[in-house]
Structures are given as structure tokens and as C-alpha cells.
Amino acid sequence: MSFKKDFLWGAAAASYQIEGAWNSDGKGFSTWDHFAEKQGAVYQGQTGKIACDHYNRYKEDVGIMKEIGLQSYRFSLSWPRVIPSGTGKINEKGLDFYSRLVDELLSQDIIPFPTLFHWDYPYELYMKGGWLNPDSSDWFAEYTAAVVEKLSDRVDRWFTLNEPEVFIHMGHVSGEHAPGVKLQKRDTIRMIHNVLLSHGKSVQAIRENTKQPAQVGMAPVCSVVIPHNDERNTVKAAEKLMFAPDTEENFTAWSNSWWLDPVFLGHYPEESLKHLGKYLPAGYEKDMEIISSPVDFLGNNHYHGYYVSSDDEGNVIHHGAPVGEALTGFNWRVTPEGLYWGPKFLYERYGKPIIITENGLSNKDWVSLDGKVHDPQRIDFTNRYLRQYKRAAEEGVDLAGYFHWSIIDNFEWAFGYRERFGLVHVDFETQKRTIKDSGYWYGDVIRSNGENL
Secondary structure: OOOOOOOOEEEEEOHHHHOOOOOOOOOOOOHHHHHOOOOOOOOHHHHOOOOOOOHHHHHHHHHHHHHOOOOOEEEEHHHHHOOOOOOOOOHHHHHHHHHHHHHHHHHHHEEEEEEEEEEOEEEEHHOHHHHHHOOOOHHHHHHHHHHHHHHHHOOOOOEEEHHHHHHHHHOOOOOOOOOOOOOOHHHHHHHHHHHHHHHHHHHHHEEEHHHOOOEEEOOOOOOOOHHHHHOOOOOHHHHHHOOOOOOOOOOOOOOHHHHHHHOOOOOOOOHHHHHHHHHOOOOOOHHHHHOOOOOEEEEEEEOOOEEEEEEOOEEEEEOOOOHHHHHHOOOOEEEOOOHHHHHHHHHHHHHEEEEEEEEEEEEOOOOOOOOOOOOOOHHHHHHHHHHHHHHHOOOOOOEHHHHHHHOOOOOOOOHHOOOEOOOEEEEOOOEEEEHHHHHHHHHHHHHOOOOOO
């Protein structure tokens, strides 16, 4: 058994990273619009004001997706484009853009797979406390309902949140991303609870407002621990560490079990509660039923993991990186086995079909003298990772899809336009698009349903 016949092959992008049109047609101000104004916050002072100009060039971009052969496109919606103040009056012109995008995708036989939130938070809500405000989950549910009401006659698959671990930690703990603040542990844990509650209420809003049966999930980035060998003790040690509970001393806001157990198991990890439960809001227990509203799949954005070994008793021994290890343009480790062990461990613990919602690499790409973009590293990287993903499928892990990150070079957050992740090259001075060798290669993979890997 390999990939299922209905396995979904696609690529992904995010609103602030590609759309541009930052203040067009009534769009509101976002925290990323605000953050990019801060001196030194983004590489060379770059912003997403124009980005890939996808807002005006979406038909061209969908045509490129069709040429490559994508079966699905995972995109996100800009909350402040839809509701400029975050709550209240809907900006119909903003919603209409996404409606046109959905129509264009369907006209090319590409399944639209929206993500409701990929980090561009309404600035007006940030001024009211953002995710720390107890009403934040109701704000997100209101926004969800507006989008679902508009699009669900044609859209039946949804993601609620993208990488909540990242926008909480990097945006509110380390301050490297928007909104660029550094909160204490108490605030961070309260904020995580509100984000999880927002996810749950969003799931309910989708179910309540959809015009056709809908499938719903979340797209976290799950830290993947890879056993250094296949010995039983090492595998068990890696799995244990992957879901290790946060404690008072090692709280990071990245814990897989702290984020995922509430959604899929209906409770926070017991060991974590002993240390961190005191920071949760009074009566948080009543929220757990909403947070664990049934979902249909578990998304996972995966780029790299880390290896561990164990002793004879199964105790973890961290395995150091090899000298001269393979690194991407972002200096992220190349660890293909993560796309086997990550889905395997997640599926065994939570029992939901797995969708890899992001996977790819930053590479040093440019247009060659022959007018083409030759990126053999991206082809090799993706081939290695997909072979491991295929291995998981062959061993019975329920895999529902794969979305390459990204369809197009874009604004890479605090690194601006320095890092190129796309299957399609963008000249940001002229906005010319060029499909890279990897884009054509990926199209061949899709057409064979991965049998040519």
C-alpha cells in the first residue's frame, strides 16, 4: 500500500506573504503591517505591502498552479481584509476577493483549502489585548462565521489556525515576529488557552454555518523527535520525548502535548497541569469540551526534527548533529526521517488522518542565463522527505495529503525576501514568475501519485 487514491497533492501560501494590496479596497491594518514599520524588525526594512501582488495577479498564479498540476491549494485569508476592525462590519470587497479566488481555483479543477488564520492579526484587536483578551475566542468565531457564510457553498475543507506555537512563541515570547512583545509565563499560558478555545469555537462556527458537509482541522507545527536507530528502546524514548510535558522549569510554549492533547484528547497533560495549571483561567475545565470539538484530520507543518538515542533502560541520550551536517539556505537541518516518524507518532497518539500542511526548504535560487531556475537541492530534499512519508503510508499510517511550502517565493516574515521557498521563482522588482525545475518535477510526482519517488 502506498498513497491512497484520494490522497491530496497541493502547495501552500499565506495572505500577508503574497497578497500585497496592504491597504486596498477597505483592508484594515494588521499586526504584521505594524511590525514591519519597526526599524530593524525585518531584513533590510522590507515589508509585505506589495509582496507578490497576488491580490491583483491571482488568476496568473492559479494558472501556474494548473500548469504544475496541483490538485489543491492551501491559502489563508487576511482577517483584517475581511473585517477591518476585527469585529463588526464586514468588508464585502475583501471577502469578494477570496470568493473570486475560490471560483478561479474551481474553474481549474483545483480544490480550495482555506486556512482562517495565518498570523496577520487585526491591529485594532491587538490594541484590545489580542489573544490575551478573554473575548478573543468570540472574535475569531465571528470572523469564521462570516467567511464560512460567504464561501462554504463552494468550499468544504478548512483549517482554523496555522502554527499557533509559532505565533505565540515568536510573536509574544521571543518577540521576533509580530506583534513583537515579550510576555511572562502566566500571560503566555493564558493566551495559549484562549487560542485553543478560539480553535474550538471556530470549528463549531464552521459546523454551524457551512452550506455543505465540511471537513475541519488545525495546522500546528509539531516538534518531531527522530530515533537514531530502530531499536525498540530508542523508538520509545523518541516518542516519549516528542510528547514530553512542559513543566515550570522547561516551559517553552512549544510542547506538542500541551497544544494537541486538549484538541484531540480533551484535556491538558496531567503532569503539565501539576506545574502550570495555576496559570490557567479559573474554570478553564468548562472550556475543554469546546476546545476538543471533533475535527477530521491533523495538519502538521514539518521542516526538520532532531535525533535522539537511548540507553538500555530507555533513557534519552541526545544525539549530537554530525560534523558537516546538511543544512538548507535557512540553516535548518535536513532530516527526511522526520516525515516518517512525525506522522507515525502523531497518528498513533491521536488517531486522526495526517496532512502535511507545509514542507519545503529555503534555497539560493536565481534565474539562470538560459531563463530557467535550476534548483536540484529542492528536488533532492523533497524527494527524500516524500520517500519517508510514503514509507509511513506503506506501514498503515492514515495520510490524507501533502502541501509543499510554498507555491511561490514570498515575504518570509522577519527575513523579508531573503529566503526563497517557492516552486515558482518571483522577480520582486518586475513580479515575473518562473516555474522552477522543482515545480515541474513536483508535477510529475503528483501525476504518478508518488509512485515515481
